[in-house]
Amino acid sequence: MEANNVPQQNISTYANNKKAMYATNENGKYTVVSSTGWEVEEIATKQALAELERLAEKAYRQVVAGEFSPLYFHMYERRMDLQTLSQATGFFKWRIRRHLKPAIFSRLPTRLLARYTEALGISAETLCNLPPLEKYGR
């Protein structure tokens, strides 16, 4: 790739940051060029973010419907899935699945809740509730 062909498309997922790219100058010599982003990368990043959001929104509705405990929503909201949460908390997946049942979750001792709040980086108050509708009620 030549230095003047390094994409400078000001992509939103860089949030005004730049990445260093390696490209050749007019003499064919490699240099480092700061790039404001390539649309191709933006499409891929946005797709991944949209998927995470889709999962969180779906979970929100299922929690509202009483199918799952709020933990289910917060797991996705923090960009995790069952596997990541299991590794971050040290709980087996089957144990987390159990905690996803509203009746069981509401009786969880503080000691176990703390493992989730630690792994998710949110307060117990946040974990046991859903955020207001505006963001996720669509």
Place this chain on the structure above:
Amino acid sequence: MAGNRKFIHDHSAHCESGVMSLMMRHHGLDLSEPMVFGLAGALMFAYIPFVKLGGMPLVAYRSMPRAIIKGLQKNIGITMKMRTFSSVAKGASALDNLLLRGEIVGAQTSVFWLPYFPEEMRFHFNAHNLIVYGKEDKDYLISDPVFENPMRCPVKDLEKARFVKGVMAPKGLLYYPQHVPSSIDFSETIPRVIAKNAKAMLKTPVPIAGIRGIRMLARTIGRLQRKDLRYAKLFLGHIVRMQEEIGTGGAGFRFIYASFLQEAGAILHNAALTDASEMLTQVGDQWREFALMLARAIRAKTGASIDFVNLQTKLETVADAEAEVYRKLLGTVGRT
């Protein structure tokens, strides 16, 4: 070994090679990021369908995390001190003591918990490398090579990022050099590391690594037609992210390695290495064309409008061209 000079931050493409380049320069050994990457023999390709990260199979354009630190240690005779910790408190006080001694310290962290990362870039990736070069009040002074400028990070947040659990958990990993040679015998080292890297790409015993790994990924793409469309598109997007988004200098580290070959050719006055560099640059351009095709496929409205077989053919062409570069390199640097 504490450096006696003021630490200088620089912008790099990739975290681990960037950290090691900055660290070597701080200790008086002038190695560019591409030289670090090349000398560590870090160029790779791996497609491991049975290892899943965030629900997607592992696709890697470089060797394992920590392989650059370890490869450099093995190939150029530096000695690194690498320490992991059993508790957050021990890890934090060890870092503070090293900083008091005037050391600049490499650390492995999780991207998700670093507050200076924009929201759009925060994913659960636990093998991000950065340098801590100071502490002021309740902030650590951070040189994160993938950012243009030095950063600050609250003490609590860095502790969290250093001690996340999960795949590739950093366990508070800190590292710094104990011995850095003042010069390297390039005429001996460079041919050896290039030959080794080229062999690893060409002659893998397993079908999931090297050129064979690229071909296996190509076949998998060709079969995506049968899969659920949403999954197929996410899979294609995942490949683009591993190739471009994670800080590879473009084309999944192929441009960085081409830059290394160019520098190596100049050091050794070896025109064949310079030629190989140009060939690899062209291969990199083909990888970028492939990424562009993937991005178009992601945007397609219907599955019928995505030509998966065409994507497969393109990737197979890339694999052929890349294999050609390694054969040339092996012919050049001999059978060491």
